[in-house]
Amino acid sequence: MATNGERDPLLGPPGEPNFARDTDLSEHAAKRAVERRAAVIRAVTHGVLTVAFVAALLSMFFLWDKVGRFAGALPKDPEKAAHRLLESAPVIDGHIDLPEFARSVYGNNITAFDLNTPTPGHVDIPRLKKGQVGGFFWSVFVNCPAHAGLDDGPDFLKATWRVRDTLEQIDVAKLLINRYPETFQLATTSDEVKSAIADGKIASLLGVEGAHQLGNSLAVLRQYHELGVRYVTLTHMCNNAFADSGGYLTPIETKWGGLSPLGYKLIEEMNRLGVIVDLSHTSDETARQALKHTKAPVIWSHSSARSVHNVARNVPDDILELVGTTDGKVDGVIMVNFAPQFVADEGKANVQVVADHVDHIANITGKAHVGLGSDYDGIESTPEGLEDVSKYPALVAELYSRGWNRFELAGLTGRNLLRVIAGVERVAANLQAHGVPPALDIYDKRTDLPKYEL
Numbered sequence: 001m002a003t004n005g006e007r008d009p010l011l012g013p014p015g016e017p018n019f020a021r022d023t024d025l026s027e028h029a030a031k032r033a034v035e036r037r038a039a040v041i042r043a044v045t046h047g048v049l050t051v052a053f054v055a056a057l058l059s060m061f062f063l064w065d066k067v068g069r070f071a072g073a074l075p076k077d078p079e080k081a082a083h084r085l086l087e088s089a090p091v092i093d094g095h096i097d098l099p100e101f102a103r104s105v106y107g108n109n110i111t112a113f114d115l116n117t118p119t120p121g122h123v124d125i126p127r128l129k130k131g132q133v134g135g136f137f138w139s140v141f142v143n144c145p146a147h148a149g150l151d152d153g154p155d156f157l158k159a160t161w162r163v164r165d166t167l168e169q170i171d172v173a174k175l176l177i178n179r180y181p182e183t184f185q186l187a188t189t190s191d192e193v194k195s196a197i198a199d200g201k202i203a204s205l206l207g208v209e210g211a212h213q214l215g216n217s218l219a220v221l222r223q224y225h226e227l228g229v230r231y232v233t234l235t236h237m238c239n240n241a242f243a244d245s246g247g248y249l250t251p252i253e254t255k256w257g258g259l260s261p262l263g264y265k266l267i268e269e270m271n272r273l274g275v276i277v278d279l280s281h282t283s284d285e286t287a288r289q290a291l292k293h294t295k296a297p298v299i300w301s302h303s304s305a306r307s308v309h310n311v312a313r314n315v316p317d318d319i320l321e322l323v324g325t326t327d328g329k330v331d332g333v334i335m336v337n338f339a340p341q342f343v344a345d346e347g348k349a350n351v352q353v354v355a356d357h358v359d360h361i362a363n364i365t366g367k368a369h370v371g372l373g374s375d376y377d378g379i380e381s382t383p384e385g386l387e388d389v390s391k392y393p394a395l396v397a398e399l400y401s402r403g404w405n406r407f408e409l410a411g412l413t414g415r416n417l418l419r420v421i422a423g424v425e426r427v428a429a430n431l432q433a434h435g436v437p438p439a440l441d442i443y444d445k446r447t448d449l450p451k452y453e454l
């Protein structure tokens with residue numbers, strides 16, 4: 001103040017006479033001085049208040065975003081809220097058929113399959129980024145023998161190249177992951193998923209979509225695990241040596257009434273290894289028996305709700321009731337499939353109806369047990385508004401506008417799945433720490449082992 005000559009207007013000029021002098025003249029002057037000072041005070045007060053008000057408005061305008069961000073609050077606008085939420089809780093999809101797309105469209109020639117440019121499928125790198133994807137299970141799928149025009153016989157014993165072809169799919173997934181190291185990072189544990197996301201990468205997990213890909217052999221399961229596979233779907237759309245399938249839109253004739261004896265051993269070995277039991281595609285009996293037998297949490301990598309749309313491929317309410325973390329329930333996550341034929345009547349699949357599946361499952365299991373398993377690149381058409389991997393934010397926005405909070409949404413987009421993966425890891429570590437040995441069981445229909453009698 002002193003340096004630039006500014007003075008507090010509330011103080012009189014230096015050396016000004018005392019206003020209390022008892023003369024007309026000085027009284028008049030004093031009165032005027034008082035009026036002057038009052039006017040100055042009013043003007044200054046008004047000015048200060050105005051500046052403070054404008055400053056407060058401006059800082060609210062510019063800082064609210066940052067303050068809200070710091071406090072974790074989401075913006076009111078659902079679209080903005082979805083993008084904000086996904087910044088810290090990106091999508092981890094339970095089932096994407098990118099390797100299958102590479103196989104069926106490009107014969108696994110990844111040179112011809114450039115993920116940096118728009119692909120004819122639902123997935124490429126620019127759209128993954130736009131959709132705020134932080135990870136997904138790359139499905140290393142090959143068809144059921146019958147769907148590939150092959151016959152593996154009534155006991156699944158005839159060779160069909162399913163194991164070779166699965167190895168090719170693991171290979172093409174890894175070739176693609178390694179070709180774009182700035183985007184993808186192979187992940188085999190929940191911690192690796194988190195660190196890939198922290199590094200700004202898309203955590204890339206591997207899942208085998210059907211035990212028909214195991215060649216009836218637990219040894220093959222162990223070797224898939226060695227290669228990084230972290231879930232096996234117990235069936236695809238065919239029965240296999242381990243379990244019955246649920247068919248497609250309607251059930252198919254079953255063989256075992258659920259799990260086969262080897263199917264029970266498969267679950268035990270998956271629990272011991274830390275391979276997630278995936279119940280998508282299975283028959284209801286298979287799912288019920290597997291839920292009873294597993295020691296570890298489970299997933300439905302890509303399944304919706306049967307009571308929202310009545311097809312065999314969806315999960316019925318009485319099975320959803322078995323999922324949870326209380327009294328005898330099994331922890332798990334049902335990751336909603338976007339396939340139009342599974343979510344709604346023809347021509348009616350859209351974001352809202354997919355959100356209905358999410359809401360319905362959450363209503364029964366709780367919001368901690370639902371996730372996203374789009375099936376992109378494995379489905380022929382898509383719901384309106386969920387055309388490809390760039391569109392996840394639309395579903396998040398829809399659920400936000402229905403009242404889902406940021407914790408619930410973060411669970412849906414990926415954290416529920418991460419909890420399940422970590423749970424499966426703990427069970428495996430525990431079983432191994434207790435010395436549970438590898439399962440050496442052999443499919444009882446096989447006659448090639450043992451070979452010689454001594």
Ligand SMILES: *[C@@H]1O[C@H](CO)[C@@H](O)[C@H](O)[C@H]1NC(C)=O
Pocket residue numbers: 109110111112
């Ligand atoms: C793979 O695709 C590229 C690009 O289309 C082509 O030039 C190349 O010949 C293909 N490689 C094989 C082995 O077919």
Ligand SMILES: *[C@@H]1O[C@H](CO)[C@@H](O)[C@H](O)[C@H]1NC(C)=O
Pocket residue numbers: 356357359360363
């Ligand atoms: C879920 O429950 C809420 C609250 O009870 C209800 O309003 C909503 O319609 C339910 N949604 C579905 C899809 O069942």
Ligand SMILES: [Zn+2]
Pocket residue numbers: 209281302378
């Ligand atoms: Zn599938």
